[in-house]
Amino acid sequence: MSLMGITRARRSDVTLPEVTAAPAAASAAARPPSLVAVCVPVLVMLGVGLWGLDRGGMWRDEAVTFQVARRSVPQIWHLLHHVDAVHGLYYLLMHAALAPHPSEIALRLPSVCGAAATAGFVAALGVRLGRPRVGLWAGLLYSVTPLGGYYAQEGRSYALVAAGAAGATLLLVETLRAPRPARWGAYAGAVAVTCLLHELAVVLLLAHAATLATARVPWRVWRGWACAAGAALLALLPLALVSHAQSAQVAWLAVPGAGSAEHLLREFTGPAEPVVVPYLVLIAVALRPSRERRPGTPSLAAVALPLMMLPPAALFAVSRVVPLYDERYVLYALAGAPLLAAAGADRLAGGAARRWKACGPRDAERSPGRLAAPLAPAVGVLAVALVLAWQLPLLREDRAPEGRPDNLAALPAVAARTLRPGEPVLFLPSIGRRSALAYPEAFRGVRDVALAVPAAESGTLYGVEAGPRELRRRLARLDHVWVVTERFALRPAWYPRDPAERVKLAVVDEEFVPREEIARRGATLRLFVRRPPTDSLGPELP
Template sequence: MNTPTRDLDRPITPATASQGRTRAPVLVPAALATVLGSWGLTRRDSMWRDESVTYQVAHRSLGELLELLGRIDAVHGLYYLLMHGVFALWDGGLPALRLPSVLATALAAAGVGALGTRLAGPRTGVLAGVLFALFPATQQYAQEGRSYALVTAGVVWATYLLLRGLGSAARGWWVGYGLLLGVACWVHEFAALVLFAHAVTLRLLRVPGRVWRRWGVAAAGALVAVGPLVVVSAGQADRQLGWLGRPSLAMWLAFLAVSALGLLLSRVPALADRTVTALALPLLIVPPGLLITGSLLKPWYVDRYVLYALAGLALLGGVALDRLPVRLGTAPRKGTAWLLAAALVAAWLPASLAVRAPESRKDDVAAVARTVRELAEPGDGVLFLPSRRREWLMSYPALRARLDDLALARSPVASRTLQGTELPPDAIRARLLATPRVLALTDPDGQPIDPFPQEAVKRRTLKAYFQECERVRVWGGQVVVYVRKPGPGSVAVRGEGCERR
């Protein structure tokens, strides 16, 4: 791209001083993101298993939490510590779990607005920030008790500081850039991938050597700061991400489609802005591109790990929405705007409703817990197939205390793990045979089954010595009630012995 060299002691933005002082590009997107994040915040009182991990880990004591991070999930350690503090101040259930993500999304939307204003003026800033807030993916992670919205806010504002550093001789912008990016990387290491996007931006803008040196020092500082986390989490990587497979065809198609849309917006002569493109296009394509390509060797790709890339698409879309009506001429401008607005609402509303439904996540641990509460009787045993589904009850300690966890050897806290450790196969079999009634919490039909010895003995013992009495399917899981079959010499009749006590 033949972008001319800029005088980097002058602001990179074409906006005037009065435009730069306007607050609308920051306040409007932030307000909209807050409203959208608050809308249906509890998702019909549902919670999925990753959020349950946040909830139960953040409720451990500080010592227990630090012991856990030494073994697993160090990559989320700073976020868990933040949520530990949130729950210490306000143990407000699902709203408290998700409110930090709502606020972080509002901050990220404000940052996109500030970027758009700096690059192309306040109207573009407002449109880009609003567009970012309206993205279904933005809304989804604004209502999730995980770290991705916080990472996005950190990366967006670090990018803003980068942009200010390009247009100023002051070193303070670069100090702030390095510090903020270092914190974002501590919240989630894959925030560091934005450094590659920023390097491409500097190359496209043909910045002088002194800018490269300042950026290099700030970037190196951020990487050095996050170095200890990288060392610890590298030793946990197999346990942390071992569940991931290589990117599917659907993942590749989604990445390519979003990238193609960004390229299209950047190449339309009537809409293109070289400065915006130099910043937004690498931000959109480079971090997810590196992660998905690298996952051909080591499967680490999940799109939410690089959620912040959507800020690049919002910037490109903001420019398009700002300039397209002008290019179409005065007469059709109002009609075109209304037609475009109607089309956007028609596409946006169903998607926005969908991300607020329990079915938008892989499972619903709250629904599982409600079902167990309805079915459980005194003296019942509980069995998790597979063992990692113990997470379905981890956020409900009072309910877990009513049931005998038949396979559990050491509790999650005692074992410094997320879901505890299990007994040897023979001990699991013996405990099962000593229990007349068992609630089995299982994956939906058709899911792969774990081949591990403990899992195999659970399935064999249930099949040989128990009869199924009731099966309740909930989103992402099942609760199956089993009772012991009649003794030797008796004829088992389906349903016999299944009466509730």
């Protein structure tokens, strides 16, 4: 079925050719612009995503994806019973993606494809709810927004979640135009898969409910949507029960404030000030009441505004009690912003065209609107190109290793040149082992002093370490040890709760002295040698 739809005519031997010819011709004429409006944003998003994809290192969250996805399926299943159940489906998908050739490009390529699909879905929504140029502008705006480009190059599930949410929204719009059980089933499946990729995407259903309420759909449509949403929630229930028991994983989240809301708004529109203000003006224009509205059919604003506003607002509200908000958890809500901005631009262009048309015959001939109307799509593309040029430095920064919170490749590069086979290594704390798990070649052959059961075998992210007594015994046999220290562990105020971590700190401080230090972004490699009996590094006095 084309994006613009096809009008069906009743059978009649006499009138059938005359009745169907015009709609069919209109549909055929509309098909090329609609196809271009969808394909161009997809190609642009692919270009933005592939640009600088191999930035030379993974950061800690990507490293978790990389090392977990390379485990066997039974080992991944074992892990999900203890930790990271919320990412279970994503890890299984990445297991298949990394199987042919595990690399950083293969790690991020699914996210690039997810972002490109999202841009296409956004464009298709603009075409379906507006016209081809609205879809073209909205898809291009999504493609050049730095937030979308950032997560297009992230080896995590968020770009795929955004694609699932945009696809489910498009399915909802199509289903509202022609409600059928098969379409409701497809919608339920899309929502379920999206939520299984990340369960907090379930807030998307609030946005869709608001769309139905605004469109004033009949009761039978509400019933179909409720059944589809209920089926998706039922599929999500087992994951919700398991992940609730693992809620300590998000204990690091803080209660969001007004600053978080302002930051998210800037991320949705583009952080640069010359982009934010025109973007907000266009959104305000799009939200002006329109007389062209049919009950039962959602307008673009009725779809885009709840999608942009309700998921962040819901997580903000919940986070006042239980902190659950992070901008990446609502990345899928970004799709609403370019749709509204494109609709506002279209409304301004339409108003200008109507004013030119209202001119007298002679004035109309001389009016620039006579040439400007066909050029409106090109003018909008040029405006998006200016937005891209203005935000190009931000996109370039995101493609450098410094554009992420840390770079786990820096320390292994040093370790590969420094550590010899058999060298004792102590990770302080144990999560420092993530660099060795992400880049095992750099630590191949070294002796992990504290490790008792490897990560994959233990069903944990970083392995199970020996107890305090055994750890003290192992350290007592060493004359030197290389210590991989996380940045926060170097602070004097850091006091670990784990007894084994406290033993590491105490033994290294009391029985060893530092001899060499190599600091890299996010971590430090230190050589400690055993303290001489004289408590001095110098020679003993006669």
